[in-house]
Amino acid sequence: REAGMSALTQGLGVGMVASLGAAVAAATGAGPFALGAVAAASGLAHAALWRTHPKKTPVVMLHSVAGDRAGRPGSFSLWCPPPMFEAYLQYLKRRGYHTVTLTQLYEHLQHGAALPSKPIVLTFDDGYLDNWVYAAPLLKKHGFTGTVFVPSDFVQPDERVRPTIEDVWAGRVRESELCLYGYMNRAELREVAQSGVLDVQSHGRTHTWLP
Numbered sequence: 582r583e584a585g586m587s588a589l590t591q592g593l594g595v596g597m598v599a600s601l602g603a604a605v606a607a608a609t610g611a612g613p614f615a616l617g618a619v620a621a622a623s624g625l626a627h628a629a630l631w632r633t634h635p636k637k638t639p640v641v642m643l644h645s646v647a648g649d650r651a652g653r654p655g656s657f658s659l660w661c662p663p664p665m666f667e668a669y670l671q672y673l674k675r676r677g678y679h680t681v682t683l684t685q686l687y688e689h690l691q692h693g694a695a696l697p698s699k700p701i702v703l704t705f706d707d708g709y710l711d712n713w714v715y716a717a718p719l720l721k722k723h724g725f726t727g728t729v730f731v732p733s734d735f736v737q738p739d740e741r742v743r744p745t746i747e748d749v750w751a752g753r754v755r756e757s758e759l760c761l762y763g764y765m766n767r768a769e770l771r772e773v774a775q776s777g778v779l780d781v782q783s784h785g786r787t788h789t790w791l792p
Contacts (some may be wrong), residue, residue, distance in 0.1 A: 588652040592617040635690050638681070640702040643662045646719075647711035647761045654762055659706075663715045663746070670723040673701065682780050703727040706784060708735050710743070713773065718747045729765075729773070730784035737766035 595690035645660035647653075662671075679697035681689075686702060703720070705712050708731035720727055743766075749756045765773075773779035 592681070595748070600760075616726065623660060632728060635713045638686055638689075638702060640683075640686075640704065642706060643703065643705050643716075645711050646705075646716040647709070647714070650761060652762070657709070657762060660711075661720065666716065667719050667723075670725060673725070674723055680720075680727065682726065683728055683782070684780075705729040705763050705779070707732065707788065708765045708770070708784070710765055710769075711761050712779070713765045713769040714743070714745045714759055714761060717773050717776075717778045718745050721776070725767045726778055726780070728780040728782055730782050731765070732784045732786055732788040734787050735764040736770065737764055739766040740768045742768050742772055 585685050643666075644766055646663055646666045647657070647660055648662050649660070676699070678699045680700045680703055681696055681700045683702060683704075685694065685696060686700070689696045689700075703725065705716060705727055706729075708729055712729055716727065743760050744758070745756045746756070746759070748754045749759065770781050774781045
């Protein structure tokens with residue numbers, strides 16, 4: 582905290598000095614130099630304020646988004662039922678939240694890049710198939726995006742995209758026919774990445790549990 586206040590004080594101090602110099606320059610007819618000094622002062626003060634007062638941004642971690650169906654593997658123990666997940670998205674929308682990517686958050690924290698009001702980051706660990714089946718369509722439905730962290734050994738090699746809840750909404754399949762348990766394949770990862778609904782990032786290779 583002390584370092585942050587020091588940076589803020591220094592930034593504002595330099596900004597005030599530069600502004601004073603600009604005022605003097607303007608009074609003496611320096612013209613363009615005065616404008617440059619004003620711009621420099623504004624930039625210094627702006628940078629100091631962004632670095633010490635970034636927007637508070639919640640980062641939410643989820644895993645599986647699937648209902649509890651017979652045959653659910655024991656490893657799928659961190660799960661959120663789709664109706665609960667959609668209710669959460671509806672709550673975020675009512676409260677005026679806007680999803681941002683981790684890249685946007687980094688640029689904000691490091692360089693003062695602007696973020697929308699009430700930013701939030703939604704992340705999904707492990708690349709579960711239900712992130713494709715439920716999470717991505719529900720995010721898209723409500724105008725949100727997320728980030729999925731995928732261990733490369735978990736990626737299934739199939740190149741067929743499997744039905745999602747969007748196919749259920751369109752009447753093409755029944756919800757009971759959706760494949761839920763497993764992990765996304767290469768085609769599905771490409772699809773969510775290209776659509777922009779999920780930013781695909783690395784979660785290591787093997788997800789090995791250390792003793």
